[in-house]
Amino acid sequence: MRVKVLQTMNWSDISLIVGCIVLSFVLFLAYCGAFHVITFRTAQPYERDLHVAYFHTRGPYKDCGPLFSKVLKIFGGKSPMFALYHDNPREVAADQCRYAVGVLLPNELSNETTAVLKSNGLCQHTLPTIEKAFMTDFPATSFLSCFFMVIKVYGNMEYHMKEANIGTDFGKAPFIELHNHVPGHVRVFMPLEKQERFVLPEFSAT
Structure with a gap:
């Protein structure tokens, strides 16, 4: 037949x-964002202090997937996620790069949330409100979106910073991702002010 x-x-x-x-x-x-046109801009990345809970570790940034999965398993995708990449992988050995993955917390924590944070050993910190960051938004629609984001955003950010005459050296401040801050997108930014306050306490001591 x-x-x-x-x-x-x-x-x-x-x-x-x-x-x-x-x-x-x-x-x-x-x-998945393969043909998404990247537009970098200097703007305010968010409007109020961000209270965050997170796990932190060292290792190649490409191996961050399990940490994202761990956070998703705990919070079930109900809280917006974030990631902070502390070191410039061009200057720091891959196995020594420090990063954190976690969630954004509400201003007032419920007893249930407090118990979850404590029982799972998450750290907490507050990222300050800033007026200026170099940033862009990238579609987050599938697992392939992360692959394209690394190539199209991180692969071109330094060039566009130089084109925009940004005074801050590339990689001298952490890179932060806010997942679903804009629905269906990841906001990637590097703070251009108060950079020292984006250094997580666990990283300042190492």
């Missing part, structure tokens, strides 16, 4: 099927 079906198909039918497959693949890549 399969042979007969193939025999009855002509080249136009095959071309149509192949075309649909290719189109679907291209649309999926677009959905």
Whole structure:
């Protein structure tokens, strides 16, 4: 039966099927952000102090996935997530790079949330309100979005900072990701002021 079906198909039918497959693949890549046009700008990244809870560790940034999974397992995706990358991987050995992954907390913590933080050993810190950061927003729609974000955002940020005549040296301040701060996107930014207050206590001592 399969042979007969193939025999009855002509080249136009095959071309149509192949075309649909290719189109679907291209649309999926677009959905994941492969063709997203990056626009960097200097602006206020958020409007109030951010109270955060997090796990911190050392290691290659590419291995941060398990820490994201750990946080998701605890909070179930109910709280907006964030990540902070402390070291410039061009200057610090990959296995010595410090980073943190966690969630944004409400101003008032419930007894339940306090218990969850304590039982799981999460650290807490407050990121200050700032007026200026070098930043962009990138679509976060699938696991491939992270791959494209690394290439298109982090791979081009230093060049665009130089083009914008940003005085802060690239990599001299932490990079922060706010997940779903803009719905369906990750906001990536580097603070241009109060940079010392973005150094997590656990990192200032190491």
